[in-house]
Amino acid sequence: MGNRKLVDSFNDAIDGIIYTLKTQRNMRIHFATAIGVLLLSLFFKLSKLEVLILFFTISLVIIAEMINTSIEAAIDLITDRYHELAKIAKNVAAGAVFIASLNAILVAYIIFFDKLNLVTEIVLHRVRQMPVHLTFISLLIVILIVISIKAFHGKGRPFRGGMPSGHAAIAFSLATAIAFISENTLIITLSLFLAVLVAQSRIESQIHSLFQVIAGAALGVCITLLIFQTIY
Numbered sequence: 001m002g003n004r005k006l007v008d009s010f011n012d013a014i015d016g017i018i019y020t021l022k023t024q025r026n027m028r029i030h031f032a033t034a035i036g037v038l039l040l041s042l043f044f045k046l047s048k049l050e051v052l053i054l055f056f057t058i059s060l061v062i063i064a065e066m067i068n069t070s071i072e073a074a075i076d077l078i079t080d081r082y083h084e085l086a087k088i089a090k091n092v093a094a095g096a097v098f099i100a101s102l103n104a105i106l107v108a109y110i111i112f113f114d115k116l117n118l119v120t121e122i123v124l125h126r127v128r129q130m131p132v133h134l135t136f137i138s139l140l141i142v143i144l145i146v147i148s149i150k151a152f153h154g155k156g157r158p159f160r161g162g163m164p165s166g167h168a169a170i171a172f173s174l175a176t177a178i179a180f181i182s183e184n185t186l187i188i189t190l191s192l193f194l195a196v197l198v199a200q201s202r203i204e205s206q207i208h209s210l211f212q213v214i215a216g217a218a219l220g221v222c223i224t225l226l227i228f229q230t231i232y
């Protein structure tokens, strides 16, 4: 009987985690980020202490999100009307998640930045030295895919709708150029973030589909890469 109760408690706890994952978009983002960071950590020689800090940081964000969800549910149980105290309770809980997430960004930056910067330099150098014909082939593949899809679903003008997204092409072309010029992980991350924002805004405003944006981004990257391999 005692054993069964323990199993029940485990099941309830896991149900709680699954509920949060199913209902909270932020929790899905935390999970995806945690998986990405853990995968990344496999490629670097982290010390025991660094791994421990990583585990604690990931746990802290997930625990904060779960307590936030729990408080939201408790408040919604008490009232579905506007109440200043309900607002305070929910905002404070959300603030806790925000602090845990900021801490996670700081920890990731401190643990990975130096290691990533070295890898960035090596990767950029290798990509630049890559035989030009490989980039030409990649570009040709992207162009053929774009033309084929345009032939079947052709609509839109070069800078408004249709295939591919011109904005995504330019944004990712600039991000690629910035990567080669700066060779700095932080600057590359920030410029990629801007490019992704541009792409996301095209999808959100329903001017382009995800696929059109990806095609635009691929074109932008390939063309800029070619320029850097041959001219710059």
Ligand SMILES: Nc1ncnc2c1ncn2[C@@H]1O[C@H](COP(=O)(O)OP(=O)(O)OP(=O)(O)O)[C@@H](O)[C@H]1O
Residues within 6 Å of the ligand: 024, 026, 068, 072, 079, 080, 081, 082, 083, 084, 086, 087, 090, 091, 094
């Ligand atoms: N009953 C209420 N009275 C007053 N303000 C509320 C109430 N319910 C929600 N709010 C406000 O709306 C915000 C969002 O609350 P909601 O319950 O929709 O959480 P959510 O969208 O899941 O947020 P989170 O992204 O933090 O998980 C709260 O932070 C609070 O400012």
